[in-house]
Amino acid sequence: MTTRYRVEYALKTHRRDQFIEWIKGLLAVPFVLHSQPTGVFESRTGTVAQMAEEAHRRYAEIMQDVEDMIDDHIAHQKVGLHSQSKLKLLVPTIGEFFTRLPLADAFRYQDRKRFISSRRFVPPSFNDIRLILNTAQLMGLINAGGVDLATFDGDVTLYEDGKCLEPTNPVIQRIINLMSHGTKIGIVTAAGYTEAEKYYGRLYGLLEAIKESTILSPSQKENIVIMGGESNFLFKYDPTSPYLLAHLHRRSWILPSMSTWNQQTITNLLDLAEVSLRECVANLSLPASILRKERAVGIIPSEPGYRFPRESLEETVLNVQKKLEMSEVGKLLPFCAFNGGNDVFVDIGDKSWGVCVCQKYFGGSASTVDEGGSIRGDRTLHVGDQFLSAGSNDFKARVVGTTAWIASPAETVELLDELGAMMGAKKELAAGKE
Numbered sequence: 001m002t003t004r005y006r007v008e009y010a011l012k013t014h015r016r017d018q019f020i021e022w023i024k025g026l027l028a029v030p031f032v033l034h035s036q037p038t039g040v041f042e043s044r045t046g047t048v049a050q051m052a053e054e055a056h057r058r059y060a061e062i063m064q065d066v067e068d069m070i071d072d073h074i075a076h077q078k079v080g081l082h083s084q085s086k087l088k089l090l091v092p093t094i095g096e097f098f099t100r101l102p103l104a105d106a107f108r109y110q111d112r113k114r115f116i117s118s119r120r121f122v123p124p125s126f127n128d129i130r131l132i133l134n135t136a137q138l139m140g141l142i143n144a145g146g147v148d149l150a151t152f153d154g155d156v157t158l159y160e161d162g163k164c165l166e167p168t169n170p171v172i173q174r175i176i177n178l179m180s181h182g183t184k185i186g187i188v189t190a191a192g193y194t195e196a197e198k199y200y201g202r203l204y205g206l207l208e209a210i211k212e213s214t215i216l217s218p219s220q221k222e223n224i225v226i227m228g229g230e231s232n233f234l235f236k237y238d239p240t241s242p243y244l245l246a247h248l249h250r251r252s253w254i255l256p257s258m259s260t261w262n263q264q265t266i267t268n269l270l271d272l273a274e275v276s277l278r279e280c281v282a283n284l285s286l287p288a289s290i291l292r293k294e295r296a297v298g299i300i301p302s303e304p305g306y307r308f309p310r311e312s313l314e315e316t317v318l319n320v321q322k323k324l325e326m327s328e329v330g331k332l333l334p335f336c337a338f339n340g341g342n343d344v345f346v347d348i349g350d351k352s353w354g355v356c357v358c359q360k361y362f363g364g365s366a367s368t369v370d371e372g373g374s375i376r377g378d379r380t381l382h383v384g385d386q387f388l389s390a391g392s393n394d395f396k397a398r399v400v401g402t403t404a405w406i407a408s409p410a411e412t413v414e415l416l417d418e419l420g421a422m423m424g425a426k427k428e429l430a431a432g433k434e
Helices: 004-010 018-034 037-041 045-078 086-090 103-114 126-144 171-180 196-212 263-283 310-326 328-332 351-362 395-399 409-433
Strands: 149-152 184-188 224-228 233-237 245-248 288-292 296-301 335-339 344-348 380-384 402-405
Touching: 018 045, 018 126, 045 086, 045 103, 103 126, 126 380, 126 402, 126 409, 149 171, 149 351, 171 184, 171 196, 171 409, 184 351, 196 224, 196 233, 196 245, 224 351, 263 288, 263 296, 263 310, 263 328, 263 335, 263 344, 310 328, 310 335, 310 344, 351 380, 351 395, 380 409
Parallel strands: 149 184, 149 380, 184 224, 380 402
Antiparallel strands: 224 233, 233 245, 288 296, 296 344, 335 344
């Protein structure tokens, strides 16, 4: 049962996405005007059908209006005036768009699946709009040319939290299908291991499936990398390795802007983060142990089976993040403080850097890369589950490419099925024109 406290807590700024909440508010008006909840007492089927048809029309009109405002925002982006767009004035937190978003078409697609217009008591929800935006983003990518690079978070995106990618996971064949169409794959995870064996333990189902695949050419099998610790450890697929992964020395792949991350500054930031974490553990009386890694520090339960209260995790994230942001060392070095579900970690760098490394590592043809030779943001899709503004490590990936916000591994499978169907339809259309 949802308590009043939980409802109020969910309304806190750090628990909301302003763009989705704004669209939800727009759709609330036609829901109130056209939902006709009294129809539940009536037996006239025509009334229900008319209600759904009218609600569908009004919802689609609103999504078209939002789509037009996004087009206007993109036009302002191109001339360096995005801060003056109407959408930016209405939703101050809105960022950069890499492609158009055909929201009206995406709404029609999701309405056929979720029957949003037929509901009389439950208005369009956060999840409805999140999924509409995901579909619109896939449509935008396909219309813009396709997906050259797809990057994925690990926990809750590819597999359940704390689990691994087992051979029976249905997402495996979807990823292999993407690779067979030439899409490069990056697993960008917070797990900061330095050994190939540990990544193999988490991803062995996918790696073994790639090795045994008969639909992938040898060159296509090499189109996958693992970026660990957000942006700190890079491994490539290697069929000759016992764990099918080869560690790449940092000097061979770091971006020029990452070369200034010297060890002393890294140590100073992690020292400050550790002090802040210890203060939170003491203040909140948490049964926690500090875990220090090469480029990360965090807290984990010190008692087997113990789960930290969600509020304690988020208090810790926000506390540590604010202290680091206000510090001198925090201004010198990018970092990510995030809630991992039952732990809190501070990593050097963040997923925007991790995705950028994947874009640079794979590169592409002259028509699909930027001036630096990296795959462009409008040809990149990052899929993850953490996109709220605080304590969410997928959030920063929005600045380097398009994104899809999922809530479970099952949604990732659905998303990739949508993408596969769109890619197939585009291929058939192209073949028909020849």
